[in-house]
Amino acid sequence: MRIFLYAKCVFSNKKLMMIESPFSIILSDGARPSEDIYYIQSAAPKLLTRLGIDSYRINAGSPLSYFRRLNTKRFAGAHIIICRSLNSNWLNFLERYQSSFASINYLIDDDLSAAVATPGLPKSYREKLNRIVIEQQPRIFSLADNIVVSSQYLLEKFFPMHSSVHLLTPVLCNSLPELDHFDSGISDMAFLGTRAHVDDLRAIAPALVRVSNHVRVNDLSLSLSLSLMLGKHLPSPLSQIPIIKNFPPKSWAAYQKYLTNSPIHIGLSPLMHSPFNSARSWNKFLDITVAGGVGVYSNRAPFTDIVDHKANGLLVEDDEDAWYEALSWLLTNPNLAKEMAVKAQITALELAEPNKAFEFWRNLLDV
Numbered sequence: 212m213r214i215f216l217y218a219k220c221v222f223s224n225k226k227l228m229m230i231e232s233p234f235s236i237i238l239s240d241g242a243r244p245s246e247d248i249y250y251i252q253s254a255a256p257k258l259l260t261r262l263g264i265d266s267y268r269i270n271a272g273s274p275l276s277y278f279r280r281l282n283t284k285r286f287a288g289a290h291i292i293i294c295r296s297l298n299s300n301w302l303n304f305l306e307r308y309q310s311s312f313a314s315i316n317y318l319i320d321d322d323l324s325a326a327v328a329t330p331g332l333p334k335s336y337r338e339k340l341n342r343i344v345i346e347q348q349p350r351i352f353s354l355a356d357n358i359v360v361s362s363q364y365l366l367e368k369f370f371p372m373h374s375s376v377h378l379l380t381p382v383l384c385n386s387l388p389e390l391d392h393f394d395s396g397i398s399d400m401a402f403l404g405t406r407a408h409v410d411d412l413r414a415i416a417p418a419l420v421r422v423s424n425h426v427r428v429n430d431l432s433l434s435l436s437l438s439l440m441l442g443k444h445l446p447s448p449l450s451q452i453p454i455i456k457n458f459p460p461k462s463w464a465a466y467q468k469y470l471t472n473s474p475i476h477i478g479l480s481p482l483m484h485s486p487f488n489s490a491r492s493w494n495k496f497l498d499i500t501v502a503g504g505v506g507v508y509s510n511r512a513p514f515t516d517i518v519d520h521k522a523n524g525l526l527v528e529d530d531e532d533a534w535y536e537a538l539s540w541l542l543t544n545p546n547l548a549k550e551m552a553v554k555a556q557i558t559a560l561e562l563a564e565p566n567k568a569f570e571f572w573r574n575l576l577d578v
Contacts, residue, residue, distance in 0.1 A: 234264040234578070235290045238271040242295045243463045245320050248494065249361065250292060253382040253568035261569070262578060271301050287311045290576050293351055294318045296343040302350050314576060315354050320361035322368065322490035323348070329487045331410035357575055361492040362513055368490070379571050381494040383563040385471055387556045388503040393549035397476040397542050401438040403498050404480070405460065409444050411481040411488070411509075416448040418534035423452040425539065435542070438475070440466070474503040476548060477541055482509040483529060493517045496524070500559045505552040507537050517562060521547075523554040 235255070237246055246268065247253075255266040290313045291305065305315060326332060327341045352358070358376045360366050366378045392399075402412055419437065426435050435454050439445060442459040449455055461469060478499030482488050493513040499506040508514035510526040518524040525541070527533045541548045 234258070235266045235292060235576075236286065237266070237268045237292045237294065238297055238301055239268050240271055240294065240296045240298070245318065245361075246292075246294050247463070248382055248384055249294075249318055249320070249359070249379055249568065250572065252384040253565045254572040257566065257569040258572065258578075262573070264578065271297055288313050291315045292318060293355070295321070295323075296347050297351060299346070302347065302354070305354050306350070309354060314356040316357045316359060316575070317351050317355040318359045319365065319369075320492060322365060322487060325486035325490060326407075329485060332407060332487075336407075359575070361494075362490055363516070364490045364512070377571075377575060379568065381492050381497055381563055382565055382568045383497055383501070383559050384565065385467065385501045387501060387559065388471070388474060390503055390549055390552050390556075392474045392503060393476060393545055393552065397545045397548060398434045399436055399438065399473075399475045400454075400477040400479065400538075401473075401475040401499075401502065401504065402479045403440075403470075403495060403502070406441065406444045408481075409441065409446060411483050412439075412441075412479075413446040413448070414483050414529065415479070415481045415531070415534045416446050417531045418538065419454075420448060420452055421531070421535045422538050422542075423454045425535075426454065426542070437479075438473075440469075470498060470502045475499070476504055476545075476552075477538065478502060478504040478506045480506055480508045480514070481527075481529075481534070482511060482514065484511065496555070497559055497563055500552070500555045503552065505541065505548050505555060507534070507541070517558060519554075521551070523551055523558045525551075 235250075235258070237250065239246060251266065251268065258264040258266065286308070288311075293316070295318070297305075305312075309315070323340045324344050327337050327344060329337070352373055355373065356375060358369055358373045359379050360369060360376060361378075361380060363378065366376060369376045404412060423437075436456050437454045438456045438458065440458045440461050442457070445455070445457050478495070480495040480499065482491065489512070491513060493516060496506060496508070496514065496517055506518070506524040508518055508524055508526055510528050514524075514526065518526055520526045525537045527537045
């Protein structure tokens with residue numbers, strides 16, 4: 212699979228000669244996790260090996276000077292994929308040559324308008340999303356032949372807005388580990404969220420403080436740790452508790468490497484009630500499972516769609532005592548925790564096997 216990461220690599224005359232009949236082109240705004248999960252790492256490899264179809268990723272944020280070298284004939288017949296946003300230069304290009312493409316497809320895995328109205332998110336981030344919602348999304352919806360969404364909530368939201376809306380739930384892009392790290396007891400917890408999830412973490416911080424105190428007083432596990440990747444955005448109630456290992460935010464590539472090389476026992480995925488959270492997919496279930504853990508999840512969609520309580524994870528109410536009791540129970544029941552982690556892997560293989568994405572895109576694009 213030939214994937215070009217920068218527009219200048221595609222638009223130079225030398226490189227253009229390499230693109231004879233590109234089938235799919237992702238016009239990337241930098242949303243690498245979404246692009247990889249729902250297409251590049253899941254569907255594209257099988258589209259190449261089974262159907263001989265190449266996929267290309269172009270950095271659509273490159274300067275306008277690169278666009279002036281664009282040979283539209285090289286794009287003729289391509290299936291265009293837009294993820295999240297696209298700047299006005301590219302939108303102008305797509306609108307001008309819309310009839311030249313086999314299809315235009317819009318992949319969206321967040322409710323951006325709800326994010327704009329979420330006070331807990333950084334102001335600059337909300338302002339950026341607001342510009343996308345107001346200036347870009349209406350044009351993208353007008354251009355798109357298909358809208359691809361990642362959750363039932365988004366399917367229901369966008370269904371009245373477009374004639375062709377399709378659901379593609381998260382796809383497993385990494386191999387699943389052995390679970391022998393459970394055999395020596397439970398020592399490693401992790402919160403795999405980003406800055407956008409800080410409010411959710413803050414909501415369960417009192418329970419985590421209690422867990423840390425309980426471990427210290429009762430000597431349940433001297434090596435218990437809770438790993439996070441929040442850097443300076445760590446909620447203050449957690450900054451002084453001894454079990455915390457707080458790392459700087461990781462790049463997407465480094466995060467994927469962490470999931471496969473740093474086994475955990477327990478993954479925390481709190482999700483408080485909000486319109487923004489309502490649109491989320493259950494991708495964190497896959498992240499925790501790939502990292503070798505059993506998840507503790509908020510008892511609401513999307514996790515209630517995939518988690519069977521005390522079978523392949525725990526579902527917990529928005530209550531300090533409930534989170535404390537769930538974590539305490541797991542810490543003292545490593546064998547049952549491992550059994551749930553095993554069943555979580557079975558669920559992941561059943562519901563998120565990569566072939567699902569291949570079949571989805573093959574049918575959607577009619578190839």
